[in-house]
Amino acid sequence: MARYPDLIETLARLDGRPFPSIDTYARFLRSGGYLSETRRGNTSTRVTANDACNLLLGTLTTESPTAAPRVVETFRGLVRLPAPPAKDLPRTLGLLIQLPNFAEFLAGAIDYARPLRNELGEFGFELQVSRSVPAAGLMLRDPLGRRRRIAEWVVDVRRHGAGVGLPEAEGGADRRLIASITHRTIFALGDLLEREEISA
Numbered sequence: 001m002a003r004y005p006d007l008i009e010t011l012a013r014l015d016g017r018p019f020p021s022i023d024t025y026a027r028f029l030r031s032g033g034y035l036s037e038t039r040r041g042n043t044s045t046r047v048t049a050n051d052a053c054n055l056l057l058g059t060l061t062t063e064s065p066t067a068a069p070r071v072v073e074t075f076r077g078l079v080r081l082p083a084p085p086a087k088d089l090p091r092t093l094g095l096l097i098q099l100p101n102f103a104e105f106l107a108g109a110i111d112y113a114r115p116l117r118n119e120l121g122e123f124g125f126e127l128q129v130s131r132s133v134p135a136a137g138l139m140l141r142d143p144l145g146r147r148r149r150i151a152e153w154v155v156d157v158r159r160h161g162a163g164v165g166l167p168e169a170e171g172g173a174d175r176r177l178i179a180s181i182t183h184r185t186i187f188a189l190g191d192l193l194e195r196e197e198i199s200a
Contacts, residue, residue: 002047002193004035007055010192014185015059024065025058032069034058049111052189053103060179061131074134076103078153086150089140090119093150102136102153106186113190116183124183131177 058068122143138151
């Protein structure tokens, strides 16, 4: 089964930051209750798709490890904007988009990486995450490189109100910081969890 060092090493390789940097995010997220923990300690804890989702969100959405738990909570609760069903989507991707919030979509994509990869074929996708105004969008890319937005998630104003901000937006910065991840990152995390399950 996948362990935290495996997850941190995989994310560090994908992200380009050193292992200790990603590990710092993991420590703050664990203390905030966003990563699984057992009495035996983090190195022997089985990593789930939800853990991978939370650590990916933490490293993707803020430069501040101490702010990661609060920021992850915000992004986990993003809800999808109503939209007509996108046509000609791979079946698994279409089903995942219907899940209640952004965290369930992201964890589901990691958990179902194999069928997603098989169904996408020569297509690809990219998640674009706004780090200053909490929002996320999903772009589908066809084999010719053309992209179309097929889903968008925003703050649930019923839950958070309209004035949600993130650390990158504090101080009056008039800018939108966009972070992106592609299907390759999702597939790598899914492969890690699946490989470790098979070898366990």
